[in-house]
Amino acid sequence: MDKHFCDIHCTDEADLLKIKKNSLDEEVITKLSAFFKALSDPTRLRIIYALSQTEELCVYHICCILEMSPSSISHQLRVLRQMDLVKTRKEAQSVYYSLKDKHVLQTFNQGLEHVLEQFGGQI
Amino acid sequence: MDKHFCDIHCTDEADLLKIKKNSLDEEVITKLSAFFKALSDPTRLRIIYALSQTEELCVYHICCILEMSPSSISHQLRVLRQMDLVKTRKEAQSVYYSLKDKHVLQTFNQGLEHVLEQFGGQI
DNA sequence: TCGGTATATGAGCATATATTCAAATAAAAT
């Protein structure tokens, strides 16, 4: 591999080395991929979208809106919690969930724009 | 489940029904989760970050920068291609990859901001 | 044409993920 580096291909050896040196910290990459992984599941996206339309929702609300079992919703909420995408508030027997910060929804919308653009405005 | 809907929990029945009705189209959700899935792997994020630092890179460049095998890189590039995150240009034996549209990098950066915020500015 | 280089692909393996089911915990109502 190294024998080719900056041999045949590289018209810009310095640039490549600079890019290689300038790689993101491994911990940041790990966290970032975990963040996007949290957004990579249809159920979790539907939860996030539902949360984006109101201030907060308890688990039961979410189950009703998505028509899914409390167990599967709770499992997914745990993922969102662990990835720091949502925050919780406990009241009596209920636990209310809401989006953690603006970046969550901004990222969601940014992705949505990309997807809608790929549809060519058909939707 | 339905017996409880808008019974014990719902102080805002109308809102919940509205949220339920207002759910995103299933095809959009599917595409959106696929988009974020493409961003949910460390290798693919590193590829995207490398591509963001220059105009385009051939497969071999990427292998050198990430110090990974052509096969694994090619597999991951296929995912990025299928998810419409990158575009390609063929020249002689080489295939040059570049980011498809601004939303890809904007989404990446939005996620990065979220992650760095969680770190509390420690990085 | 032949050999070498660049990229892509398919099978296989190890690991991860989403859902379901059963059970556990916590708080409220009776």
Next chain:
DNA sequence: ATTTTATTTGAATATATGCTCATATACCGA
């Protein structure tokens, strides 16, 4: 106290994913 409601958790299963290895395709040069 006991039952009901709300949420969480662990085990199990089916499916998906990332990498490696071997092979295939495409293009260039001698």
